[in-house]
Amino acid sequence: MILLWLVMALMIAASLVYFFVSLQKNLANDDGEKADSFAAIRSEEIANEQEVGRLTGQEAEALLKDLESETQHAQSMDEFVPRHRLFLPNLVSTKYTLLGIFVLVSLGSVTLYQSLGYAKDVAFSQALAAKNTTPKMTLDFLKYRSERYDRAEDWYYLANDYMSSGEYAQAMGAFQAALVKLPEGSADQAEVLVRYAQAIFYNNGNVSSPEMEKVVDKVLALEPKNATALGLKGVAAFDHKAYLKAVLTWQDAARYNDNALERQTLLGAIQSARQAGGISYQQVPALVTRQIALRVIWDKSKIQWHSDDVLLVYALAPGSNMPVAIRRVYPQDLNRPVILTNLDNLMSKQSLEDVGKVDLVVKLSKITAKDLTKGQVIGIKKAVPSNTKAIYAINVTL
Numbered sequence: 001m002i003l004l005w006l007v008m009a010l011m012i013a014a015s016l017v018y019f020f021v022s023l024q025k026n027l028a029n030d031d032g033e034k035a036d037s038f039a040a041i042r043s044e045e046i047a048n049e050q051e052v053g054r055l056t057g058q059e060a061e062a063l064l065k066d067l068e069s070e071t072q073h074a075q076s077m078d079e080f081v082p083r084h085r086l087f088l089p090n091l092v093s094t095k096y097t098l099l100g101i102f103v104l105v106s107l108g109s110v111t112l113y114q115s116l117g118y119a120k121d122v123a124f125s126q127a128l129a130a131k132n133t134t135p136k137m138t139l140d141f142l143k144y145r146s147e148r149y150d151r152a153e154d155w156y157y158l159a160n161d162y163m164s165s166g167e168y169a170q171a172m173g174a175f176q177a178a179l180v181k182l183p184e185g186s187a188d189q190a191e192v193l194v195r196y197a198q199a200i201f202y203n204n205g206n207v208s209s210p211e212m213e214k215v216v217d218k219v220l221a222l223e224p225k226n227a228t229a230l231g232l233k234g235v236a237a238f239d240h241k242a243y244l245k246a247v248l249t250w251q252d253a254a255r256y257n258d259n260a261l262e263r264q265t266l267l268g269a270i271q272s273a274r275q276a277g278g279i280s281y282q283q284v285p286a287l288v289t290r291q292i293a294l295r296v297i298w299d300k301s302k303i304q305w306h307s308d309d310v311l312l313v314y315a316l317a318p319g320s321n322m323p324v325a326i327r328r329v330y331p332q333d334l335n336r337p338v339i340l341t342n343l344d345n346l347m348s349k350q351s352l353e354d355v356g357k358v359d360l361v362v363k364l365s366k367i368t369a370k371d372l373t374k375g376q377v378i379g380i381k382k383a384v385p386s387n388t389k390a391i392y393a394i395n396v397t398l
Contacts, residue, residue, distance in 0.1 A: 135165065146174070152181035156192055159199070168203035175199055190222040194229050201232060208236035227257035231266060238269070243277025244284070246270075251287045254343065260327050263343060290352035290387040291341040292325070294360055296334050296379065297395045305331035310367045312375065313338050315358035315386070317350060324350045324358065324386075328372070337391050352386045360384050362396050 159174030175196035219229035230253035237246040314326035345351035365375025379396035
């Protein structure tokens with residue numbers, strides 16, 4: 001590519017040199033014509049001065065000889081120079097030559113621009129800004145970026161796109177390429193490895209494999225509290241019928257997982273492992289020791305949820321402004337009860353285990369807000385027991 005740029009640069013430089021040399025030639029021809037014209041005028045002036053008596057015949061003859069000598073010298077120079085110059089066409093052919101060079105440089109620049117891929121970058125950015133992208137367009141662009149730049153982040157984005165479309169075998173290859181390109185000791189290594197382990201798991205029909213287990217062990221060596229890796233390690237233990245290990249591993253995964261829905265899935269898996277292995281609560285205490293279930297009720301004729309709405313549902317200890325349990329809930333999830341447990345203490349050192357009664361609060365915010373806690377309180381229920389099997393209804397109003 002650099003060679004092509006150099007060729008076009010040389011063509012531009014050559015055309016400029018060609019233009020100025022041609023211009024110089026034309027100016028030289030003009031000078032010759034001016035010299036001949038000057039000689040004729042000067043001869044006429046000498047004759048006129050001789051007639052009026054300003055010059056004698058001898059003086060006039062001497063001036064004419066000098067003028068003739070200068071004219072012959074100029075003519076000899078004009079004849080000498082073209083024989084020693086490069087061949088230069090006339091002005092018309094010069095114009096066409098320069099036009100041809102301009103066309104070649106223009107076409108070469110456009111071709112080079114296309115081959116370097118800048119046009120693809122611009123086209124995709126414009127489609128993205130206009131929200132006109134399709135899954136195929138995104139996949140094709142990510143493939144092009146990965147092959148062109150061969151960087152870890154490009155392969156990672158391509159792998160994630162394959163994952164979202166269920167093409168797990170292709171995702172595995174892309175994750176492998178990303179891992180090869182990652183610098184030694186990169187902070188992103190654990191994230192790429194855990195996604196690679198997921199791709200192996202899904203590609204194997206949601207069944208663990210020795211390959212997956214090796215990758216999971218690498219993740220946990222880097223991040224012992226990685227919830228996703230712990231979840232996969234629990235799956236491997238369950239597949240090997242090591243049910244006690246599965247329960248303990250999944251409990252750690254639930255404890256470190258920030259996603260409430262994923263925690264619920266893990267709690268269900270723990271219950272399945274307990275039943276399969278006959279593991280009692282005396283043998284392994286329950287992970288969830290306190291929970292409160294509530295249902296959000298609203299007047300559908302007065303409240304219409306928006307796509308960017310988000311609700312914070314949390315429990316406050318009496319006299320405290322810091323939640324002991326909190327969950328983020330989207331409007332589409334309000335058709336089922338919201339459950340707060342002692343694992344949902346992400347913003348406080350206290351949990352539901354440390355309090356007897358709490359105030360339940362529902363706050364409405366926007367997902368685009370910088371601070372969701374600055375939203376509007378739309379519902380509250382005071383003095384609710386921190387552990388009960390009842391489902392509390394909270395009516396919300398705007």
